[in-house]
Amino acid sequence: MTETTEFRPVPSDLGEHELLVNMGPSHPSTHGVLRVVLRVDGEKIVGTEPDVGFLHRCIEKICEGWTYPQIVPLTDRTDYLSPMTCELAYVTAVEKMAGIEVPERAHWLRVLMAELQRIASHLVWFGSLGNDLGATSPFIYALREREHVMDLFEAISGARLTYSYMRIGGVRKDLVPGFADKARAFLKLMPGRIREYENLFMKNAIFLARSKGVGKFSAHQAIAYGASGPVLRASGVDFDIRRDEPYAAYARFKFDVPLGENGDVYDRAVCRFGELRASLDIIGQALDGLPEGDVLVKAPKVLKLPAGDAYSRVESPRGEVGLYIVSDGGTSPYRLKWRAPSFVHLESLALMCDGYMVADVVANIAALDIVLGEVDR
Amino acid sequence: MNATNLPARRTVAGEAIQNLLASRVPSARTTLRPDGELEVRVPATALVATARLLAAAEPLALNYLSCVSGVDWLERGRIEVVYTLHSMPDPAAKVSLRVETDRELGRAGVPSLTSVWPTAGYQEREVFDLFGVKFEGHPDPRRILLGESFVGHPLRKDFVDQRPPHRRVTREDYQP
């Protein structure tokens, strides 16, 4: 595989032995409504072209008509597998532009929720990776662990998927009694389970054969193609927004940032397992060091941002979620652009799949951890 | 990586880039913000040259394109395309590269930056899809989120939905 950073869509002339196969929007392994048009020569892939837009809901246009506090529940619906992170991205961006000071306790609670969310999201990644590779059982185990996180989130926000927990100026509600104990019990439970799941995959000869060397993505290509999060770190680029451009209370936490080497499916799995452990570490630190205080400042009833624009980013389980907000001084954003990591990663799918086999497309999509909600918005 | 004092480091890097652009691209207007972000406004003719300069700048090359966004300034009659750039892996340089173009459909066009940052591919397609801005030199200039047959560019401020109203499906549709 020569290393290239050229942009190559699927050419329209079909060779003699080639077949155009449609991995349609309705497919068990495309993580949502993603359509991938594959040009195959037998089993070998000669061209890949993702076709997106099946879940497009014009969220950005809707935001131009709603006020800033009203947009918070809408941000849940972009990346619906890690809504806390999306809300965090949005409120961080708005608070930066409006100059609102959030209480320290709210910052720590935000870190706590974001890391719990990271664990839940990576568990879904782990389960769907197993399911796509043919091993259905890990999916059930992963969802069983995720139930603990969902229970915690339900206790604190009343919902299991779209929380609307973070608000402009803090978080909606303080921890309920019993939350800390339940969270600590979860922290005790998880390391053993993570070890079990790692053994199920990282030591399994079949999984290693399916993932080592598949979807190689060098550091140069990763930076050129805008990769972020575990995809970027798996290629060996040491960058983590939580550590290098900290937001919320991350500057006060110490955590590992796992790195990979080759940027193949195996390295991305290693990175995500490492992040699972690091998240447990952060949650422990957060529970121990939670400061006292309010959780929500009184933001003005009618919130108007000063005219201007700003780009603000956070580290979601999928990568860099960025918010570019343009304000004209009114109560709604003039333009709100949601930079979704999955959307940007899909472009590099072609680089990762060409030259490999049909079965590797599935492995690559699973390792990129795409959520169509944020791809299509 | 030293995350402390990021605004100060960004200001230093921003000033260096400001000087670089002042000497090499006279038509660029730069503004340094207090948090260290550098706004660079260039006309469309100088866009690719500026982009290449920024991508190869020393010591911190702006090699990472985070976000491409369109902004429709209806009163001024212009659409602005904003490229948010960072340096990777040390994020101490942050630049927002802005170019404006005429708003009228058919006249709205800027050069594509996919030759400098390949990740601009999908994001520029999205700007084309939702704003109608043509990107010259883009290898795959098609709509990405909306269907091929969609008429109009929804994120424009004066967009009116041309599609016929959705007809309610009734029992009569199912009886043969």
Place this chain on the structure above:
Amino acid sequence: MLTQLGDYLQRLFDQVHLAASGSPFWHGAFSLGWGLAKFVAVILFMILNTLILVWLERKLSARIQTRLGPMRTGRPHGWLQLIADTLKLLSKEDVVPRAVDRPLFIIAPVVVFSSSILIYVVVPMGGRAIVADLDIGMLYLAAATSFTIIGLLMAGWGSNSKWSLLGAMRGAAMLISYEVPMVISVIAVVMLSGTLSTNGIVAAQSHLWHVLVQPLGFLVFLAALFAELNRVPFDLAEAESELVAGFNVEYSGLRFAFFFLAEYTNLLALAAIGVTLYFGGWQGPWLPPFAWFLIKTYAFVMLVMWIRWTLPRVRVDQLLAFGWKVLLPVSLVNLLATGLYVLLA
């Protein structure tokens, strides 16, 4: 009491046989009738066991995944679920897509199902309980298992869908590649037993099970078995998460039921053959032979299911590489060693 009934039936059978051996016509009619009766009995046995296997798979997979499985239809433990599912499949509309190759599309499920049934002819289920104790039992078996490939290709090509074709091609390549190591390890067992007939192979294990003498051969046979059965880790013909049901993506209703049941019929049949070849067939102390047959076969089946729900799936090139570059040499080495042993011992 049961043995008395058995003796009575035996005497009745012998008398009828004696009476019929008088004229060639009646002899022929008797043989035909007896053969048909045995065949019908085996078919009923097979259908019953297939249904039980479907239920077993659901319960076993559920328990492995810390779930419960079917619990409500037919308390306790949902044993009526299988009947409900069968009725549901039978009552669906028979959809034949317009663009398919009709003859191939319609016959394919029948071919696949019948290739599984054919194996039951030589499965020894107890002392003399076998449909036909052919002298060339194992050779017949190798021939019968090869039919599946034809049915698979018919389904894949006839469905007129690229996904079916991909699945069928993969499946055909896999089945053909894994026939070879399987047959070679069977040859090693045949050399040890000195006979091709299945009952003879069972009799040859009266002192020592073949699995203890032929551990390598058994492992090769087990790996090839997964490929023959189209089960994970080798279920490429119908890889659900990649090919959306592969070669049978266009099938629904009764035709799909044929494929579905064929898979489990095949599983039971080949598990029974595996038990016959390596684990002493129906032999064992205290219990009647048929009970031992059932116990051993079901243990084998549960082993297969356990592996199915634990491992991920291999990729097709890795599968073929494994079959040709690993299993084939190993099975040849095993054959050579067995040959030397038989020659010298």
